[in-house]
Amino acid sequence: MSARRTKLEIIHDILRAIQEKNGKIKPTHLLYKSNLSYQKMKQSLEELVEKQMVREEKNKHGAYILITEQGLKFLQEYRRMKAFTESFGLT
Amino acid sequence: MATFVFSPPWFWGFDALFEFVSLIIALVLAYYSHRIFRVTEQKKYKIMAYGFFFFFLALFIKIAINLQIYFHIISSLTSSFPLTLFLYAAGYFLHRFLFLLGLLYLFNIAVNIPDRRANIVIAVLLFVATFFSNNVFLIFHFVAALFLIIIFWHFMHNCQEKKTPASEIVALSFFLLLLSQFFFLFIPVTNQLYVLGEVSQFFGFLLLLLNHVVIFKK
Structure with missing residues (x-):
């Protein structure tokens, strides 16, 4: 059984899921890809919008979640932190 | 009289230069570990930050004393010779204690000691070993090697x-x-080993910097 994800890991998984879809994803698809409950995803997205890491967009095809420059920066920093952590065996 | 200088005269200053670079690397690693701690709030990063910060302090003190001994940078440190000796001895003691404290923190990353009291006992033992021992130099390097x-x-x-x-x-x-x-x-055998020790330590820190640079280039 995998360990419970930390808040940081959840944020990373959400942002990475958006990035993998060329920076734009439908909420239903994100729900599936991030492996979170609807409530948890809604709560996390609100936080990410507040931190300007993602933004919401609505058009005739429906609603989309878009990753921002801030979100991409977070992903890069997260990768560095992970590499640093792994190199020192802090995992 | 206590021996403070182990470096061969031709190496004077080079050791300080090597240690200055190491000091900067230790500070960079302490800063980055602390930054991750602030984001993740995980204690292990705080422990690592402290470990490298103590290395930074220890190296800073050693550089300052060595440069003073080699080149008499502050010409009138004290007018009293015994007081000067006391200041050098106190400085080297602080250097040794802080360096071992840094190693104790990194030791906590390698070996999880859940009870904080155990760490306090070890720190007190380090203090005793580096302060009251008849041969502080050897005891210091022996304990450091053990860690x-x-x-x-x-x-x-x-x-x-x-x-x-x-x-x-x-x-x-x-x-x-x-x-x-x-x-x-093994410096008591020949002081040329001091040079090898300093070079080895310098390359050790340089590799830590290399790792950091590689990570940041990603």
Whole structure:
């Protein structure tokens, strides 16, 4: 059984899921890809919008979640932190 | 009279230069570990930040005293010779104690000591060993080597598990830091070993910087 994800890991998984879809994803698809409950995803997205890491967009095809420059920066920093952590065996 | 200088005269200043670079690297690692701690709030990063910060302080003190002894930078440090000796002895004691404290913190990464009281007892023992021993120099390097064996073991194990270039660099860097302590331990045989110890320690820190640079270039 995998360990419970930390808040940081959840944020990373959400942002990475958006990035993998060329920076734009439908909420239903994100729900599936991030492996979170609807409530948890809604709560996390609100936080990410507040931190300007993602933004919401609505058009005739429906609603989309878009990753921002801030979100991409977070992903890069997260990768560095992970590499640093792994190199020192802090995992 | 206590011996403070172990470096051969031709190496005076080079050791300070090597240690200055190491000091900067230790500060960079302490800062980055603390930054991750602020984001993640995980204690292990705080422990690592403290470990490298104590290295920074220890090296700073050693550089300051060595430069004063070699080049008399502050010409009128004190007018009293015994007081000057006391200041040097106190400075070197502080250097040794802080360096071992840094190693104790990194030791806590390698070996999880859940009870904080155990760490306090070890810190007190380090104080006693570095202050009251008849041969503080050898005791210091022996204890440092002992800590580094365990720390290196941890990084070696991590390297075998992860099999990444970064984990190999970190393991190699701590191997060099361990090797430097062995060179220092045998200085009574010939003071040329001081040079090897300093060079080995310098390359150990340089590899830690290399790892950091590689990570940041990603």
